[in-house]
Amino acid sequence: MKLITVAGPPSSGKTSVILKTIAALGLPPGSVGVVKFDSLTSFDHQRYDEQKIPNQTAFAGKICPDHHFVSNVEGAVEWGMKKGLSVLVTESAGLCNRCSPYVNGILSVCVIDNLSGINTPRKIGPMLKYADIVVVTKGDVVSQAEREVFAFNIREVNASATVLFVNGITGQGAFMLARHWQDTLDIRTLRDRKLRFTMPAAICSYCTGETLIGEMYQMGMVKRMEFDDESP
Amino acid sequence: MKAPDYVAEVSSVPIGDILRRYPLAVDYLANIRLVGVDETKTLPEILENVDEDMLEEFGLDREEVIFHFSAFLEAFSRMEESIETISSITILGWRDKAGRPEMLELTVTPGEVVSIVGPTGSGKSRLLEDIECLAQRDTPTARQILINGSVPDLDKRFSTGGKLVAQLSQNMNFVMDLTVQEFLEMHAKSRMIPDSAAVVEKCFAVANSLAGEKFTLDTKVTQLSGGQSRSLMIADTALLSSSPIILIDELENAGIDRREAIEILVGNEKIVLMSTHDPLLALRADKRIVIRNGGVTKVIETTAEEEQTLHKIEAIDSALLVIRNQLRRGEIVTEESIPEFQER
Ligand SMILES: Nc1nc2c(ncn2[C@@H]2O[C@H](COP(=O)(O)OP(=O)(O)OP(=O)(O)O)[C@@H](O)[C@H]2O)c(=O)[nH]1
Ligand SMILES: Nc1ncnc2c1ncn2[C@@H]1O[C@H](COP(=O)(O)OP(=O)(O)O)[C@@H](O)[C@H]1O
Ligand SMILES: [Mg+2]
């Protein structure tokens, strides 16, 4: 089974791109599945169900979405193997800019959209920096120049990634992404593979449910800011 | 120069000189929050005084910063060299929506304009998409696209990152919160153009010559009217985009000088293909492709007589514009608004 990890900011077009790419793969119905990792709510299952794509949704709830991903992705692979899938796609949303749900040796795709602002590629962090392929969506609604500048800003952050332009609505470009998916290696398990980037550091008291504000309530990993202390 | 050469350079040359040699280097440093550094020091010297924890947030240690930075400089100097030159593209047909064979072998060279005409849903946009992705019998139309007479190698097809083709269409808008000047400078920077001031100036002048209503360099791009936006997009695509092929999908009635716009694109030795319902654009092309039911049925060379009719069509077009403007101003349209030649 081939495993593809897809991540990106909310509403950047991940589901749209995944659906179009699955169509472009042209594999027998039921042989490509998706596991959606999200934090609180997601309606993506409706769109996968509509296309008769086997899918599961996992909610992180009060757990950091990145930690939740890594503790469940192995289970996702087992589910895919049991279902006899030939391709399993994980879609991660609700991540912070410190996150990157990518595993060494597993094709990692970051989806970002042209509408999110030209400096966004510089702000996303590891999710973009450690991706093998960066998919840029919504190019149909911005100017050519903005597409070029956006792609350039992506390369400044991740000079080695392949940048692909995919239209999530018409599927234009999806077929190139499908080619990359076809070329990725087959796996049976993720056990003992390594994450590409460390997870956000835990644990502070707020991770475990503390809600009160004040130094006396803070424990564990705390990063304190230094403010300018000059008086006006 | 290879990556190790950059490592040697970065390790021994003061960062101030590096920043002058490689203008983009400042972005790299800003991305890892290194700003306002002592320009007389080398990068390794600067890193000595940087908090390891801060670097770790970026997944780097001191040594990795140097390698990563060198790889960055190497990648961008490589990019500078890889500007595409193309002498022709060829479209080979296969079948229409009903599976009937499409008899098509059309080669287009720089400076040529080809228009694509046909009813809505006939496959004009599809043809443009086939070109954009350099189709190799693997799209619904099974067309094949050749570059310089041969099959483009797969790597090129996957790695150009859209650099071969620039696209323009009716739905495109500006979303950046920048002035026209900042916008053009930003685009020039991303193209690594050394003397951007001149080309920015020229782009602005050309855009204004296409637009019905003039705009200034300090106008926000998001505040431009439809016509002004299209004008700026066209001027920018012609002068600042590196792509040798330009695909235009239905860019009509945009309130711009359409003939002039095509001249500008062609004058810059681009290969231009445009789907259109606009007679002015269709006839200005050297050739036009007629599509029906997903397949090209004809390729017509624009005849001398058709070229002759162009100025009459322009007269009709400007007559329509007069009426349109009258309506806009809240005036009453009269018999006099309609020119004589319509009477026949
Ligand atoms: N114009 C345009 N809209 C797009 C494109 N791709 C996606 N969209 C739209 O963007 C919206 C969000 O797309 P989704 O695919 O649901 O995004 P997502 O990243 O899966 O969202 P979450 O999973 O909720 O984070 C939808 O309304 C899509 O129709 C594109 O290329 N062009
Ligand atoms: N030769 C073909 N075989 C199969 N489908 C085709 C073919 N040509 C076009 N199509 C499909 O027909 C639909 C309409 O085409 P489109 O390019 O959007 O039309 P237009 O731009 O002329 O309005 C698209 O879904 C396109 O993929
Ligand atoms: Mg989604």
Ligand SMILES: [Mg+2]
């Ligand atoms: Mg169309």
